[in-house]
Amino acid sequence: MTTTTLLGPVSDFVAGAATKVAIGQRTLVVVRLGEDFYVLDDRCSHEDFPLSEGEVNVERREIECERHGAQFDLVTGLPVSFPATQKVATYRVTVVNGQVEVELP
Numbered sequence: 001m002t003t004t005t006l007l008g009p010v011s012d013f014v015a016g017a018a019t020k021v022a023i024g025q026r027t028l029v030v031v032r033l034g035e036d037f038y039v040l041d042d043r044c045s046h047e048d049f050p051l052s053e054g055e056v057n058v059e060r061r062e063i064e065c066e067r068h069g070a071q072f073d074l075v076t077g078l079p080v081s082f083p084a085t086q087k088v089a090t091y092r093v094t095v096v097n098g099q100v101e102v103e104l105p
């Protein structure tokens with residue numbers, strides 16, 4: 001079962017950038033690319049480091065960990081470069097009436 005959680009209005013999120021969002025015990029990273037949104041756990045799978053501090057590669061739809069440079073696919077959460085080898089959890093996002101919502105387990 002999933003819970004739909006409001007993240008805020010679309011205008012709260014800068015296009016091409018990563019935003020850290022805390023929801024209860026969870027810390028998420030929200031990435032906006034144009035009108036598309038991606039939500040992942042804000043934790044690199046290599047070591048415990050926030051992905052929200054990294055750079056977003058808009059063309060490749062990836063986020064790069066600031067610590068050691070691993071890159072993750074924003075759609076799948078899979079690493080596309082070392083040193084990370086494990087997936088980062090991703091969550092389904094929808095925009096309803098200008099509000100960004102995420103489905104959390």
Ligand code: FES
Nearest residue numbers: 044046047065068
């Ligand atoms: S902590 Fe992210 S690549 Fe090492």
